[in-house]
Amino acid sequence: MFGKGSKLYSIFAMKCPRCHEGDIFETRNPYKNMSAIHKNCSHCGLRYEKEMGFFFGAMYVSYMLNIALFVTAIVAYFVLLDQYLEGWALMTIYVIITAFLVPVYYRLSRTIWLNFFDSYHPEKRGAK
Ligand SMILES: [Zn+2]
Secondary structure, eight states, X not given: OOSTTSHHHHXXXXXXXXXXXXXXXXXXXXXXXXXXXXXXXXXXXXXXXOXXXXXXXXXXXXXXXXXXXXXXXXXXXXXXXXXXXXXXHHHHHHHXXXXXXXXXXXXXXXXXXXXXXXXXXXXXXXXX
């Protein structure tokens, strides 16, 4: 399920959606130059930014990820933390966590967006 050949591998390892070999981003650390993205896959040559403004759609993915985090935080608050934590404290913690996760969401949303448009082709793994 998480091995090569699955979309989840490509998304969480941030590898090329077509060959699962080449890195999408220039650095592994999202907090270090978060937006530095390769133009093409180093293994199969897949062009990541298919057209100008291609990654604009990744904003919607990022929005959905943030909504998922917010709903999780609200449910966790009312189920587990309601008696221990004030509402303003939850919102403060939520904002801090969200700000800390911006680079991670930025990269995850772009990788998920790329995976919408390309699927795994194992025959492309060694090709250039
Ligand atoms: Zn590739």
